[in-house]
Amino acid sequence: MADTPARGLPAHLVDFVQALRRHHVDVGPGETVDAAAVMAELDLLRREQLREGLAAALLRRSGQRQTFDALFDLWFPLGQGAALGEVALPYAEDGSVDVDALRDLLAQLLADGDTAALTELARAVVDGLGAISVGNGNGSGAGGSGTGKDGAAGTPSGFSSYQALNSVRPETLLARVLADLRSRGEGGEAESPFAEEVARRQTRARIAEFRRMVQSETARRGSEIRGREAAARTGVRRQAEQTDFLSAGADTLADLRRRVAPLGRHLATRLAARRRRAHRGAIDMRRTLRRSMSTGGVPVNLVHRRPRPGRPELVLLCDVSGSVAGFSHFTMMLVQALREQFSRIRIFCFVDGCVEVTDLFTPGADLGDVLTEVHSRPGLVAWSGHSDYGRAFDRFAERWPDAVTDRTSLLVLGDARTNHQDPALGVLSGVVARARHAHWLNPEPEKQWGTGDSAAREYGRIMPMHECRTAAQLAGVVGGLLPV
Amino acid sequence: MDTDSSGRTTLFDSVDDVVTRLADVGYLASTAVATTVFLADRLGKPLLVEGPAGVGKTELARAVAEATSAGLVRLQCYEGIDEARALYEWNHAKQLLRIQASQGEEWDATRDDVFSEEFLLTRPLLTAIRRTEPTVLLVDETDKADVEVEGLLLEVLGDFQVTVPELGTITASQRPFTLLTSNATRELSEALKRRCLFLHLDFPDAELERRIVASRVPQLPEALAEQLVRIIGVLRGLDLRKAPSVSETIDWARTLVALGLDTLDDDAVRASLGVVLKHRSDMVKASSELRLN
Numbered sequence: 067m068a069d070t071p072a073r074g075l076p077a078h079l080v081d082f083v084q085a086l087r088r089h090h091v092d093v094g095p096g097e098t099v100d101a102a103a104v105m106a107e108l109d110l111l112r113r114e115q116l117r118e119g120l121a122a123a124l125l126r127r128s129g130q131r132q133t134f135d136a137l138f139d140l141w142f143p144l145g146q147g148a149a150l151g152e153v154a155l156p157y158a159e160d161g162s163v164d165v166d167a168l169r170d171l172l173a174q175l176l177a178d179g180d181t182a183a184l185t186e187l188a189r190a191v192v193d194g195l196g197a198i199s200v201g202n203g204n205g206s207g208a209g210g211s212g213t214g215k216d217g218a219a220g221t222p223s224g225f226s227s228y229q230a231l232n233s234v235r236p237e238t239l240l241a242r243v244l245a246d247l248r249s250r251g252e253g254g255e256a257e258s259p260f261a262e263e264v265a266r267r268q269t270r271a272r273i274a275e276f277r278r279m280v281q282s283e284t285a286r287r288g289s290e291i292r293g294r295e296a297a298a299r300t301g302v303r304r305q306a307e308q309t310d311f312l313s314a315g316a317d318t319l320a321d322l323r324r325r326v327a328p329l330g331r332h333l334a335t336r337l338a339a340r341r342r343r344a345h346r347g348a349i350d351m352r353r354t355l356r357r358s359m360s361t362g363g364v365p366v367n368l369v370h371r372r373p374r375p376g377r378p379e380l381v382l383l384c385d386v387s388g389s390v391a392g393f394s395h396f397t398m399m400l401v402q403a404l405r406e407q408f409s410r411i412r413i414f415c416f417v418d419g420c421v422e423v424t425d426l427f428t429p430g431a432d433l434g435d436v437l438t439e440v441h442s443r444p445g446l447v448a449w450s451g452h453s454d455y456g457r458a459f460d461r462f463a464e465r466w467p468d469a470v471t472d473r474t475s476l477l478v479l480g481d482a483r484t485n486h487q488d489p490a491l492g493v494l495s496g497v498v499a500r501a502r503h504a505h506w507l508n509p510e511p512e513k514q515w516g517t518g519d520s521a522a523r524e525y526g527r528i529m530p531m532h533e534c535r536t537a538a539q540l541a542g543v544v545g546g547l548l549p550v
Numbered sequence: 551m552d553t554d555s556s557g558r559t560t561l562f563d564s565v566d567d568v569v570t571r572l573a574d575v576g577y578l579a580s581t582a583v584a585t586t587v588f589l590a591d592r593l594g595k596p597l598l599v600e601g602p603a604g605v606g607k608t609e610l611a612r613a614v615a616e617a618t619s620a621g622l623v624r625l626q627c628y629e630g631i632d633e634a635r636a637l638y639e640w641n642h643a644k645q646l647l648r649i650q651a652s653q654g655e656e657w658d659a660t661r662d663d664v665f666s667e668e669f670l671l672t673r674p675l676l677t678a679i680r681r682t683e684p685t686v687l688l689v690d691e692t693d694k695a696d697v698e699v700e701g702l703l704l705e706v707l708g709d710f711q712v713t714v715p716e717l718g719t720i721t722a723s724q725r726p727f728t729l730l731t732s733n734a735t736r737e738l739s740e741a742l743k744r745r746c747l748f749l750h751l752d753f754p755d756a757e758l759e760r761r762i763v764a765s766r767v768p769q770l771p772e773a774l775a776e777q778l779v780r781i782i783g784v785l786r787g788l789d790l791r792k793a794p795s796v797s798e799t800i801d802w803a804r805t806l807v808a809l810g811l812d813t814l815d816d817d818a819v820r821a822s823l824g825v826v827l828k829h830r831s832d833m834v835k836a837s838s839e840l841r842l843n
Binding site: 103131181258263264271 | 564582584585586588589592593601642643646737747748749757780781783784787816819839840841842
């Protein structure tokens with residue numbers, strides 16, 4: 067048997083696989099072997115083919131692609147150094163980058179929608195404007211590397227996409243690109259609002275794309291200086307499913323929303339399957355005999371009566387105060403998807419008052435609108451607008467005493483932070499005692515339960531509480547809890 | 551057609567070869583598609599294609615079959631599909647007839663007789679394995695099938711052989727090119743995924759989509775096609791319940807040709823948007839966000 071390779075392509079591949087594992091992409095040894103076979107089959111000089119080939123061998127679900135791409139760029143970089151193409155930065159006479167001319171160039175490329183040229187420009191921008199030199203401030207970093215592109219001015223200590231984008235400011239070009247596009251239209255006739263809106267959105271998407279190009283180029287250049295391990299640790303975003311609800315940034319949230327939407331469908335199919343298999347009814351004699359006709363009167367296939375589907379009731383109590391806003395949004399998305407599975411579902415929202423909002427969740431309703439509507443309901447906020455679980459439970463038990471019966475599953479969503487008010491444990495245990503099942507989903511990490519004003523431990527004694535921080539956890543918990 | 555080092559026949563020479571030959575039969579493949587098809591062929595592994603409805607998953611199987619002049623065997627999965635529908639089944643009625651017709655014969659002879667090829671109904675999986683000509687096996691909408699069927703697929707796709715107790719083991723004389731599609735309504739089991747190469751087929755980029763429209767609806771003027779693809783791109787950026795897919799783009803292009811429109815102005819869009827957006831709430835949202843009122 068040959069020695070284990072310590073260097074060379076196989077070792078590099080293993081190294082790459084380990085980086086993927088560190089980012090929660092589960093790659094087994096079998097997949098690594100496949101990936102090696104892929105590398106043997108493909109032309110390694112065709113980078114995009116190698117990327118797709120490795121993705122096909124290593125990935126198992128689509129949500130992992132972003133992480134894979136970011137790591138691929140680090141482990142199989144386009145090249146070392148500036149790697150400049152045909153698009154060059156315009157320089158002023160004193161050797162600094164002519165930002166105005168650069169912006170003209172960028173506006174023109176954005177209007178053309180020339181992706182290849184934009185990529186090259188992004189590389190040039192990072193090289194010329196993104197470098198941070200050791201001694202100088204960032205101001206002269208821009209000019210300094212202009213004269214000494216080949217390293218005469220000393221190697222930069224790092225690259226900053228913030229610095230590069232800050233001097234170009236691509237967002238401010240929107241109006242200009244639109245005007246440019248309009249003037250290209252035939253006959254110069256006035257554009258309709260629709261055409262204008264389409265052009266605006268498309269340009270905005272292109273600008274965002276350019277920002278991404280600059281950022282990934284910065285990561286590539288930065289990794290040459292800091293080493294790719296360090297770059298991978300800080301520069302690669304987590305998969306949406308693994309992201310905390312409470313700490314997700316705006317773009318991750320959008321990504322997360324796209325991932326959560328199909329979860330509801332997944333759960334619905336899983337529930338339907340479980341219900342189908344739950345129990346078979348008695349043998350249906352009439353249909354069994356009927357079917358035995360095709361086998362000469364021998365009853366080969368038994369036919370069972372279909373069990374009558376018992377559709378369970380669900381009551382949902384959601385905290386919609388600011389502290390858990392992200393979380394409640396996702397739960398409601400799931401709930402809306404599951405609506406059809408339940409004969410009766412009632413949704414209540416609370417901050418320090420409590421309102422019923424079931425009527426807002428019509429099929430196909432836009433969740434953003436629903437949430438705005440929820441917050442404008444009178445009664446949701448009774449006093450201060452800070453969440454007060456005790457008062458909300460009081461109000462719920464008093465106003466809708468018949469909502470929870472012995473056929474009901476009760477789901478409470480919230481972080482159990484009462485702002486040091488009375489948690490009204492007695493009221494809640496009364497409600498819980500009446501319900502068939504009761505569960506609490508908490509978006510906070512378990513180790514923070516019971517700290518500060520959190521009454522999670524107290525509530526946890528009344529009803530089982532589940533940590534529910536990420537989309538993956540949410541799907542697991544809800545899938546496990548929902549009654550058949 | 552070539553043979554590789556192990557003597558197995560392969561369908562394609564290189565990734566570029568895949569692109570050209572698929573293009574010849576009217577399927578414009580992206581780098582991702584071409585690379586994975588090439589690898590699936592070379593490594594002899596099934597290819598699992600996942601993606602939203604209408605991006606051309608089934609179409610890919612048809613194109614590969616046509617490009618390599620192989621026969622296409624299709625197994626359409628649905629809820630409740632079982633071994634008898636996927637693999638093989640004994641023709642009970644015919645067996646009974648045979649037994650009744652041979653009154654008085656020795657039991658041994660009859661038994662051997664009724665479990666012979668004549669009474670075997672082959673279903674898609676067995677058909678694909680027994681074929682001696684080049685074959686493309688398409689397992690469509692794998693996610694619709696129950697989990698038990700996945701176990702069956704594992705066995706069949708693992709070594710491409712099927713054991714029929716009465717007949718013995720049937721091994722594929724040559725491995726069919728296998729393509730599984732999934733709309734991801736449920737997660738397929740890890741074991742099945744591990745045996746496949748994975749391809750996530752998403753909406754094509756604007757450039758590719760323009761070429762697709764041009765090849766499918768050549769009557770549509772180029773400028774109009776470009777405008778159409780641009781609007782589709784913007785619609786996909788909106789947060790819709792069902793984003794328009796490639797097949798809807800093509801439908802829209804055909805509609806415009808049929809209506810004889812030569813510019814895509816507001817009225818034309820308003821009149822034909824229903825071809826692209828299939829939900830009322832999506833229509834309302836798109837019209838208001840894109841100021842179409």
